[in-house]
Amino acid sequence: MNLYMPTKVFSEHHCVSNHRDEFKMLGKKAMIVTGKHSSRNNGSLDDVKEALAKNGQEYVIFDDMEENPSVETVVKATKAAVEEGVDFFFAIGGGSPMDASKAISLLSRNPEKLDHALEFLYTFQRADYYPVVAVPTTCGTGSEVTPYSVLTIHSRRTKKSIAHRIFPEIALMDARYLKTAGRNTIVNTCVDALGHLIEAFLCTNSNEINKIYAREGLRMWGEFKESLFQNSFSDELLEKYLHTSMLAGIAIAHTSTSIPHGLSYQLTYEKNIAHGRAVGYFLPGFLRIYEDGKRVEEVLNCLGFSAKEEFQEYIEKLIGKPEVTRAEWMKNVDTMMNQPEKLKNHPFPMTRDTLCKMLTV
């Protein structure tokens, strides 16, 4: 049994300005890592800039962060951070800026490793990093409370988390920032959180502590599941989505993810399918092939479904079916069979045949 979740979490409207004292001591100059548009539209970037200015802390902005950040982009941002003398990071956005910021904080603290960045990031060793403050503006990744930093590795045509575990120092969660996210983003990210909850609950590393978070997250997800068919979302719903995503993050912080995430990365890389949606495609099949019926039943009960078929119907109604050919699917299966860490996190022997049964195409 283990529990280690060192991130300080504040969740309320205006929490960036309410808790600016918390990050006043973290450093002299921040790099704000974000995308081009959403943090400008939802007000989060202005709030962070204002709070830093009031604290008398300098900042530079790196807003060139793409979806599914690559090692190359992380290196580019690191060079800018080192040149500017940055000593802490603010990640604003979804999983992409948050995951990237963790890797940038590590590399910029160890700039001599820049020439061998890929090797350094993907080899576990003790190394210092600068503090990261995470401000999530979507409701799926949970990256604000996890130590993971999933990056795209073009040379391997896939995504993978770096070997280092870097928890953000502080997570500032203000559901107002979700207001300008479109329905697609809300649905995709909520389904990502669902994947985290189900995988955390059913994987080998699952234990009684992380199951507490997963169970409560699944129950909350079950409560709001029909609301995801709406076109607009109340403040109360956005708050629930954000909290459920955080619970799911804490649950996977202890266990990592398993088969559906392992299968999803290829789909995202090769077909440019949003991460949460790609994970969601594999969830009904995962419950179908999972060998412990009692545990699957508990997941379904928490979510308010009476049978696996009902869950499958719901997911297909929400996100549709994956558009993959048989050949693409077989390639995906082969790649998955070469991911020992994900296979190990499935508590039953996994064969190629079983993986094939997860999807009927």
Ligand SMILES: [Zn+2]
């Ligand atoms: Zn995920």
